[in-house]
Amino acid sequence: MHMTRRSFTALPLAALPVTGLVLSAPAWAATATPTVEEQRLDQAAPQEILRRSGFDTAVQEFAAALSGVRSRAAAERVVSRYGSGLWRKAVDRAQGRGPAGGDLSRDDDRPLYWARLAMTREVRLWQPDAARSALLDRLERTSRGEDSVGLPAGKGVKRILLTGFDPFQLDIDVRRSNPSGATALALDGVTVETASGPARIETAVFPVRWTDFTAGTVERTLLPSFRPGPRQVHLFTTVSQGRVGRFDVERFNGAWRGGYPDNENLSVTGVVPVPYASEQPQWTTTTLPYRAILAAGAGPFPVYDHTSVTEIPAGATDPVTSATGPTPGSTARAGGGGDYLSNEIAYRATLLRDELGLDIPGGHVHTPVLQFGDGNTDPATGTVTDPAFVANRLAIIAQVRAIVVTAAGTL
Numbered sequence: 001m002h003m004t005r006r007s008f009t010a011l012p013l014a015a016l017p018v019t020g021l022v023l024s025a026p027a028w029a030a031t032a033t034p035t036v037e038e039q040r041l042d043q044a045a046p047q048e049i050l051r052r053s054g055f056d057t058a059v060q061e062f063a064a065a066l067s068g069v070r071s072r073a074a075a076e077r078v079v080s081r082y083g084s085g086l087w088r089k090a091v092d093r094a095q096g097r098g099p100a101g102g103d104l105s106r107d108d109d110r111p112l113y114w115a116r117l118a119m120t121r122e123v124r125l126w127q128p129d130a131a132r133s134a135l136l137d138r139l140e141r142t143s144r145g146e147d148s149v150g151l152p153a154g155k156g157v158k159r160i161l162l163t164g165f166d167p168f169q170l171d172i173d174v175r176r177s178n179p180s181g182a183t184a185l186a187l188d189g190v191t192v193e194t195a196s197g198p199a200r201i202e203t204a205v206f207p208v209r210w211t212d213f214t215a216g217t218v219e220r221t222l223l224p225s226f227r228p229g230p231r232q233v234h235l236f237t238t239v240s241q242g243r244v245g246r247f248d249v250e251r252f253n254g255a256w257r258g259g260y261p262d263n264e265n266l267s268v269t270g271v272v273p274v275p276y277a278s279e280q281p282q283w284t285t286t287t288l289p290y291r292a293i294l295a296a297g298a299g300p301f302p303v304y305d306h307t308s309v310t311e312i313p314a315g316a317t318d319p320v321t322s323a324t325g326p327t328p329g330s331t332a333r334a335g336g337g338g339d340y341l342s343n344e345i346a347y348r349a350t351l352l353r354d355e356l357g358l359d360i361p362g363g364h365v366h367t368p369v370l371q372f373g374d375g376n377t378d379p380a381t382g383t384v385t386d387p388a389f390v391a392n393r394l395a396i397i398a399q400v401r402a403i404v405v406t407a408a409g410t411l
Contacts, residue, residue, distance in 0.1 A: 036264045037117050037170075041121065050111060053111035055112070058082070058085070059119055065082065079123065086143040087148065090112035091188045093111075107185075107390065110177050116139070144204055146204045150189070157199060158235065163239060178240075180400075182393055195410070210267075211264070219276070226356050226358060227356070234360055234408075237407070240364070240367070241370065246301055247365060248306040249286060252286075252336050253286075254332030254347065256270075256272065257269055257271070258334060292407070292410050296402070299402055307324055309326055310339075311333055313330050342364065370389070371389070372386055
């Protein structure tokens with residue numbers, strides 16, 4: 001399936017400033033009441049994760065600094081400094097720099113998630129009310145690495161962008177980690193050697209919230225690296241957690257939201273909203289070198305070229321599964337990566353690639369599900385970590401890195 005490349009200069013997207021792609025206001029920005037995500041903070045497991053990683057101290061320092069300011073400008077400086085500092089602290093910890101801050105495994109992505117929520121909750125307590133939306137937005141972006149993608153200029157190194165996600169399904173098990181977010185922390189700013197020379201990886205972590213995606217957080221983050229210029233990306237991959245025991249390179253992405261509840265327990269069903277697109281397609285496709293990735297087989301988990309989708313065939317009314325991808329003229333109901341935010345970030349990133357006419361490898365990789373060890377599967381009685389849990393996360397991180405090295409080696 002070949003996507004039609006459209007002209008960048010002819011599209012409404014071209015006129016949007018890099019920092020101004022906000023299509024609507026996220027729902028979390030409109031109220032001073034703690035969000036559903038923030039309300040989970042008071043449970044025992046999040047508090048233990050913060051304490052055992054030393055990130056509770058970062059939250060305390062932020063709260064003290066914010067409480068001491070009275071102007072919006074001063075608050076913005078505090079939020080920027082501590083938001084960026086939180087991202088850097090998480091990346092440094094994951095990559096073995098500085099003190100661990102506690103006995104929790106360095107590769108753990110959860111301290112960043114829970115510390116960010118503790119900090120956003122502090123912002124809701126700060127006055128004046130009118131400043132909250134801008135402060136929350138700045139804290140979200142700085143603490144996720146979304147505003148600090150620093151791909152190098154020049155021809156001596158390949159430029160790679162990788163994204164991950166927050167933990168999710170936390171009402172099922174509040175202890176959950178997301179290996180895609182852990183991978184982003186482990187690889188941010190890392191230079192790897194590939195068959196085509198050195199490659200620099202920059203990363204960001206996205207929320208599991210429908211409203212943020214509607215507001216354009218994906219495009220706002222990716223656009224600076226996708227636009228023409230000396231720092232334009234050579235390869236990108238969005239990453240999320242998928243199925244048990246396997247990696248999937250998702251071949252096709254669909255323009256449909258299936259409504260599964262997000263981290264705010266909100267459900268949204270309908271066509272993925274992308275008002276900048278000239279003609280919104282039902283499907284986009286990966287341009288990652290999936291054959292080379294499958295052939296490399298670098299890691300303990302099998303890797304699959306996943307081509308199955310759910311579609312409404314042309315002229316039909318009921319959805320069916322197609323094992324080999326979309327049929328001509330069909331309407332999307334689920335991409336290879338499903339109809340949740342994994343599929344949506346893949347759809348948005350590859351659609352942006354096509355809208356800009358980028359002829360580069362890009363697509364989505366699903367990691368195996370990160371599971372707790374035997375005897376530690378019940379959230380009511382289990383611990384926040386165990387040796388098998390850590391070993392599995394480290395294995396997934398290492399295999400994502402190997403996949404990226406293989407893909408970059410084909411450039």
